[in-house]
Amino acid sequence: MNKTVNQKAWFLVLPVLALVAFNAIIPLMTVVNYSVQETFGDNTFFWAGVLWFEEILRSERFHASLGRQLFFTFSILAIEIPLGVIIALAMPRKGIWVSVCLVLMAMPLLIPWNVVGAMWNIFALPDIGLLGKMLNGMGIDYNFTRQPVAAWATLIAMDVWHWTSLVVLLAYAGLVSIPDAYYQAAKIDGASSWAIFRYIQLPKMKRVLTIAILLRFMDSFNIYTEPFVLTGGGPGNSTTLLSIDLVKLALGQFDLGPAAAMSLIYFLVILLLSWVFYTLMMRNEEQ
C-alpha cells in the first residue's frame, strides 16, 4: 500500500534539512576543499590535487593505524556477536525476570562513553585498580600502561563489556518474535537443542543480526572516546586507532591538508566496507 503523496510534508522537513546542511554538509565541503589544497594556515591556498591523498595512502603510519583498526573491529565482532547471541538465548522469555534482565542488559549502554573509558582506566590500573591488582596478585604481569598486549586486551574487554548488550537486546528482540508453535513442532519432531538453534532460532534472527553486525561494525570503526580515555593511543602507538591518529594529525600537527584527505579516506573506507557487508547479508537473505 502506498501512502498518499502530501506535498506539504516538504515544508516540515525544511528546517531539519537546513540544520543538516549547516552542520554537516557545509563542514564536509570544507573538508573536501582542504583535502585538495595546500595551505599554511594564513588563508593562502595552493591547489594540491591528489597530492595529500597519495601521501596518506602511501604513508606507513596510515597503513599501521588502518591495520590496528581492522584488527580491533574484527576482534570485537568475533567476540560480541556470538556472545550476544548466547546471552540472548539464555535470557528468559516470559515472566517477571524478563524486565529485570532487560534492565541489566541496558545499563552498560546508558553510561557516557568517556565515563566508560575512565572507569576501565581506573579499574585496570595495576596498583590500585580492582582488575589490575587482582591480575597481578594472581601472578600475571599486567600493566596496560606499559604493555601493548595488556593494553589491547583491556581495550577489547572494555568494548565487549560496553557494547555486547546492544547485540543481546537486538538478538533477544528477534528471538522473542518466534511463535511458540515453532518450538512445539520442534519438540514433537524430536529435535535437539542444537537443531532448534540451527533451524529455527538462527534463521529467524538473521535480520536482526545483520543490523547488529552493521551497527557494531560502523561504531567500532568510528570509535574514539573510550580508547582515547583508556590508553590515549598508547603505550606509544600500539592502540592508536584510525580516529585517534586522525585527530593527532589534524589537531596535533595542524597538517590540515593531509588531515582532511585522511578524513575523506576514512569516510570512504567505512562506506565501502559497510556496503560490502550489507550486500553480502542481503544476498544471503534473498537466497
Add this chain to the structure above:
Amino acid sequence: MSLELKQVTKIVDGETYIYPTNLHLEAGTFNILLGTTLSGKTTLMQLMAGLDKPSSGEIWFDGANVTNMAVQKRNVSMVYQQFINYPNMSVFDNIASPLRVAKMQHGEIEKRVGDIAEILQISQMLDRRPSELSGGQQQRVAMARALVKDSQLILFDEPLANLDFKLREELRDELPRIFSERNSVVVYATTEPSEALLFGGKTAAMYEGTVAQFGDTGEVYRQPRNLKSAQVFSEPPLNTAVVHKSENVFKINDDVSWPVAKAYEHISDGEYTVGIRPHHVYPHRMNDEHIAIEGVVQVAELSGSESMIHFTTLGNSWVSLSHGVHAFAAQEKTTLYADVANCFYFDTDNKLITA
C-alpha cells in the same frame, strides 16, 4: 449519494492489479465485492477510500471529483479483518475517538456513543478495554467506531473472516439491519458467495483485477454473464465440461448427451462449455430427465445433513452437493445424475449464451 469509479486502474511495478473498472454504487444498499483472495477487492477498496491513488481514471463521490483528495478529507470509515481498536483506550473512548477529533460537544458524544452501543449490543462493555473482550465483541467495537462517525462511505474488508463460524452467522444477520438504514454508501468485501447471497443488495463479482459482473446479487447469481462470474459465485466450485452441439443434441462424449432444450435451439453448432452448480448434480437419480454420467469417487465428505462428493469424471473434477447422507468409498465407481435443465452454457469466449 453515490460513489462512481470511472475507468479506474491500478498498476504497480508493471503489474496490473486493477484493470479499467467502471462502477456505480448507490447508498441505501449493501454493495458487495465478491472474489477470491488476490482478486483485487482490497486494492479496489483502498482506491475507494483514498488510501491509494489510481494509476489512471477518476473517482467521483456525491457528484464531486475526489480522485486527488486525501483520505483524511474524505468522509470515510473502514472496518478491517483484524479487529483494529486502540488497545489502551476503553471501549467508550474507542467509539468516541472520531467524534473527539471532530471536536464534538461532550454531551452530544455521550448520546451518540450510547445509541450506537445499544444498536451493536455492547452497552455493557463501555468501560472495558478491547483486550478484555472476545473477538466478536472487539469487531463490534470497531464497527461502532465506523458507524458513529456517520460517514458517507463505509467500507468493510472481510470483517467476519477472523470470527468463529457461528458468530459470523449472527453478525451476518445483524449487519444489513444496522447498516442499510443509513444514507451512506456501504461497500463490503467477502470471499464467500453465501455471505453475498444472504446480504442481498448488489454484488460485483471480481476476478484477477476485473469486475466480471455487477448487478443485483440474485441476478448475478442466477444469470452470470460469463464463466468467471459463474465460478466466482460458486462454492463448491462450478462443475464444467466441454460440450459439442450438433443438430439438436448436446454431446460431451458418446455416453453423455442430451437433447437441446427449445430455448437453446437457436444457437449455432459448435463447442461450448457447460457449467452445472454442484447442487444440481446428484448421486442418485432424482428425476427421469437427469443425465447419467459415470465417475470415480475421490472422497465423500458427509456432514450430518449433507453430502459433498468429489468425483473425477469426463476428465475433470466434479463435486456433487446433496441433502442427506450418501456414503461412498474412495475409488468407488458410481454414476452421477446431472440436472441439465438447470445449467449454463458459455461460448468459446466464456460469455453466457442466453436462452
Add this chain to the structure above:
Amino acid sequence: MAKITLSNLRHSYLQNPKDDADWALKKLDLEWDDGGAYALLGPSGCGKTTLLNLISGLLTASHGQILFDDQDVSLLPPDKRHIAQVFQFPVVYDTMTVYDNLAFPLRNRGIDEGTVDRRVREVADMTDLTSMLTRRASKLTADGKQKISLGRGMVRTDVNAILFDEPLTVIDPHLKFQLRSKLKELHDRVNRTMIYVTHDQTEALTFADKVVVMNMGEVVQIGTPVDLFERPQHTFVGHFIGSPGMNVIPCEIHDGQAHLSGQRLETVNKSSASTTGAEIGIRPEFISFSDHGLPVKVVKVSDSGRFNIVEANCDGYKIKLLLEEGAPIPSEDAKIKFDPSSTRIYVDGWLSGLEGTV
C-alpha cells in the same frame, strides 16, 4: 497407533483454582479408538485447544490421567508420546528443502537414510508434494506449508495419533475445501487416529467419524455427524450445528405434551416437567408451510442460492425455515407445521427424557 483414554481429566491454568470459571477443562472421561477420525468442535474458549495440548503433551494436566493403549503417558513430554501435531500457522524449517523438512523427524531419531528416502517419497506422493521436494520450504504457499507440516507427522511410522489445531485457519478460502478433502482422503488411506480441533462445523462434520462438541470446558455431546444433526441432546448442540442452527422456542407443558401458541405439538419425546424451562427444538429444515398449523407472520426472506431462509414470527418468537430453491413462500400471514419426528422437548437445555434429566 493407540487407543487414547482420558480419565478424570481436569485442567486449570491457575495454581489455585477456586470456582468453576477457573477451570479451562472441567471433568472429562473419554475413550478414542484406534485409527478413528475425531473432531473437537466448539466456539473459541471452549477448551478444545487446551484438550489437544494435553493429549499431545505440550501441556501437563493438573488433574487426571491420559493413557495411550492403557499406558499412563500423563507425565511424558511430547516426543516420548509419539504424536504429531499440525498447528494453525504452518511451521516449516525455512532454511531446509521440502525433502529435508519431511526427513527431519526421522533423521532426529537416527533412522538410516535408505528408509528415510523411502518414507519421504511415500508421504510426498500422498500429499502431492513430489514435484516440490527440492524446493526451499519457505517458498511454498500456505497450503503447501501445511501439507509439509502434515507430512512431517505422517512420515513417522510410530505415530500414535495426528492432532490438528485449526489447520485451515490461514488457508485461502477457495483452497480450504481442497485441503479438507485431502485430509479426509489421507485418513481413509492411512487409517491413523486423527484428532481435529475446529470451530467450523463443516470441517468437523465432514472430517470426523465422531465429533466431540464442547462448550465452556465441558463435553456437551459426542456422536456421529448424523446423530448430532438429527438427535441433539442439548440446545447448544442443536444451535451450534447446522446453518442456520436449530430453532429453540419456549413452550408450555401440559400433561407431558408441548404446547405453543395454544396449539398442541407432536414431539418425539415427552416431558413430565410442569412449565418452566421448557423449550421446543426443531431444525429449520423440518418446518414447512401448510394449510393447518401454527399461525405465523413472514418477516424476512433471504435467498441463499440453493435454498431460501424464511424468518417468521410466532407470538414474538423468531422461527427460521429452510426451503428449497423455488418452493413457494407465502407473503405475510401463513401457517407452519413441524415434522413430529424431528421436534423435541428440551428442559433447561437438555433433551427431556435423557437419563438424569426430567
